[in-house]
Amino acid sequence: MPPPTHDLLGRLADLVTPERARTYSALVVLVVLGGYLVSIGLGPRQTGGFTDLAGALIGADFSAFYWAGHAVLHGGADGLYDIEAQAAFLDALRAPAPSSAEVHAFVSPPYWALFFVPFGALPYPAALAAFWALSFALLGLNARALSAELPALDALGATGRRMALAIGFFPCLFSFLNGQTSMLLLTPLTLFFVLLRRREDLWAGLVLGLLAVKPQLAFGPVLILLAAGRWRALLGAALSAAAWLALGMALLPQAMADYVEVAPELFEFLRQEDYETWGQTSLYGFVTLLLDPVWHDGGTWLGNGAIALSAAAILRAARRLPWTPGSARWDLAMASLLALGLMTSPHLFLYDVSLFLLPLGIVAARLGGEREGALLDGGPVLLAAALLAAGVFVGPYLTLGVQNLLSAMGLPRCVPQLCTLAMLGFVVQVARRAAREPS
Numbered sequence: 472m473p474p475p476t477h478d479l480l481g482r483l484a485d486l487v488t489p490e491r492a493r494t495y496s497a498l499v500v501l502v503v504l505g506g507y508l509v510s511i512g513l514g515p516r517q518t519g520g521f522t523d524l525a526g527a528l529i530g531a532d533f534s535a536f537y538w539a540g541h542a543v544l545h546g547g548a549d550g551l552y553d554i555e556a557q558a559a560f561l562d563a564l565r566a567p568a569p570s571s572a573e574v575h576a577f578v579s580p581p582y583w584a585l586f587f588v589p590f591g592a593l594p595y596p597a598a599l600a601a602f603w604a605l606s607f608a609l610l611g612l613n614a615r616a617l618s619a620e621l622p623a624l625d626a627l628g629a630t631g632r633r634m635a636l637a638i639g640f641f642p643c644l645f646s647f648l649n650g651q652t653s654m655l656l657l658t659p660l661t662l663f664f665v666l667l668r669r670r671e672d673l674w675a676g677l678v679l680g681l682l683a684v685k686p687q688l689a690f691g692p693v694l695i696l697l698a699a700g701r702w703r704a705l706l707g708a709a710l711s712a713a714a715w716l717a718l719g720m721a722l723l724p725q726a727m728a729d730y731v732e733v734a735p736e737l738f739e740f741l742r743q744e745d746y747e748t749w750g751q752t753s754l755y756g757f758v759t760l761l762l763d764p765v766w767h768d769g770g771t772w773l774g775n776g777a778i779a780l781s782a783a784a785i786l787r788a789a790r791r792l793p794w795t796p797g798s799a800r801w802d803l804a805m806a807s808l809l810a811l812g813l814m815t816s817p818h819l820f821l822y823d824v825s826l827f828l829l830p831l832g833i834v835a836a837r838l839g840g841e842r843e844g845a846l847l848d849g850g851p852v853l854l855a856a857a858l859l860a861a862g863v864f865v866g867p868y869l870t871l872g873v874q875n876l877l878s879a880m881g882l883p884r885c886v887p888q889l890c891t892l893a894m895l896g897f898v899v900q901v902a903r904r905a906a907r908e909p910s
Contacts, residue, residue, distance in 0.1 A: 484850045487857040495857075496639030499864055503641070507648050520568025521596055527573065528565050530599040532822075533650025535577040537598055540587030549725045551581055552733050564595050578737045581726035582719035583684040586655075599650060606647060606654040610634050613654070613661045617829070620665045621802075621836035640831070641864040642824035653825035656685060661829050663692060664805065667704065668796045676707025683712040687819075688826065691812010694782055695805075698789035741818055742770070744884070749871035752863070753819035754781055757891040760870070764883035774817075781815040788902065793910045802837050803905035806830035811898045814891070821867050824894070831856060834901055855900035858893040866890025 507523075514523040521529055528534050538557050542548050550556045554576055562570045577584070590598040614633045618624040627633050638644050646653035659681040666675035676696070682689035689708070696704045719727045740746060742759055751760060754777040762770035785808055792808075795801050810830040813819060838852060866889045874884045 481850070484854040487854050489853070492853070492857055492860070493636070493639070496636065496860065499641055500639050500644060503644060503648075518565075518568035520565045522565055522568045526565075526568060526571055528561060528571075529596075530602075530648075530650030531573075532575050533599055533602055534561055534564065534595075535575040536579075536584075536587045536602075536650075536652065537590055537595060539577045539579070539584035540589070540591030542591070543584050543723070544588050544591040548581070548584065548723050549729075551577060551584060551723075551726045552729050576737075578740075579684060580686075580715070580719065581723040581730055582715050584726075585718065585722065586684075602650060603647065606652075607634075609654040609658050610637060610643075613657055613828070616661055616665055617832050617836075620668060621833065623836040623839050624832060626839055627835065637828050640825070640828060640860060642821055643828060646822035646825045649822060651822040651825075652685075653822050656682065656688060656823075657826050657828060660688070660692070660809070660826055664809070664829060664833070667701075667805075668802070670796055672701050672704040673707045676701075676704035676709075677711045678707075679704070680708040680711025680713075680715070683715040686712075687816040688813065688823065690782075691785060691809060691815050694785045694812065694815075695789045695808050698786045699792070699794055701794075738817070742767075747820075749874060749886075750821040750867050751819070752814075752821060752824055752867070752888060752891050752894065753816050754778065754814050754891065754895075755817045756819065757888045760886050760888050762885070764885050778815055778817065781811060785811055785815065795910075798908070799837055800905050800908035800910060802833050803901055803908065806833040806837075807898050807902040807905060810894070810901070814894055814898070821863065824863050827859070827894070827897075830897075830901070831859075838904070852900050852904050855893075855897040859890075859897040862890030862893030866893070 510523040510525070511529050514526075514529070515521060517524060518526055523529055535557075538560055539551060541560070542551055547556070554574060557576065558574045561574060565571065590602060593601065611630055611634055614624075614630050614637065618630070618633065624633065627636060638647070643653070645651075659678040662678040663675050666672075666678065679689055679692055682692075693705070693708065695701075696708070741751070742748065742763055748756075748760055748763075751757075755774040758774040758777050759770040762773060788804065789808055792801065792804050807830070810827060813823070813826055816823070834852060834856065870886045870888055873886045877884050877886070
């Protein structure tokens, strides 16, 4: 007779010790970072340009933001979404390396380009170095801000060690190497949690509104505030989001008008076969990856249904949560809700999963003392966190491999994104653990 489920979970959890989790993370960093350094070290010698061995511009995703800042600085903001103009600009940056058909298009709202104007004034390599330095500094700021609010995190070591643990979480490392803006987005999300925990609702909302540069990532927190009736926080979020919009309308009116027209096309582009769909990790992405190759309309309906169900779950859980900021139950419940809110975003690429560092940090602080020497509670929550970490490292690349295999066999590229299920498992286990805490 098979053992009960809880016995199986217990046995698996015994295998996933904190020491093994840290060793796994360190190995991931060494392997990935080592390969990356070799690629960018040898790439310029092979191509003659600022590229890696594959011929891609180093910090490829950053090139889109650099283009946006450069365009605004030099009076070309009206062509911010002109893919051909951006492609020509990137080819010039890549020269004398051969031209590439790959363009990391700028798909953000126009006002986000304003932030990158200072970077656009620098040569591309210097701008990328400055951006990496800023991102690293913001990671340290987030580590300090969260540990100041949750002192139990100090048990993980000094700030530098906590930053190293964060970079061991593969989406964070992936974000850095690709020149993504994840640390810029993690900062307002972390400050939102800290300020909300201190009952400074208006300020919490004001920093949340900064996510208007990528508004889908604010969807979950806004639902939490609505369900909990935190009207001052919602007012603050509306004010800072409106400030972004006003800035865009005042300084980039034509680009704002263009964005209204192209935004629906950009969203649909994320589901095209020539886009890197393998990196989609949201609930919507899970459904569309599975269904688009055989039933595109069904992917749309069921993907939107997944968003609706997740939103309803957030509203229900947040409405029933006793609003006692600082309590163990509130902290753990918020960790679960923030993680689910991220998954509810229609577009959550692998680098966006860096924002899971916040719920992971909250859980580590709250459950770190339940078993001597444990990073978390040494049970199902640690197991779920380990599956999450393993899933986001191997899952998207496994998805890519299966997609290519199916294409080679002449079959539809229907692929389940398994790391999304691991992320959902983490959300469920943290929510269950929160429910065990007294109200």
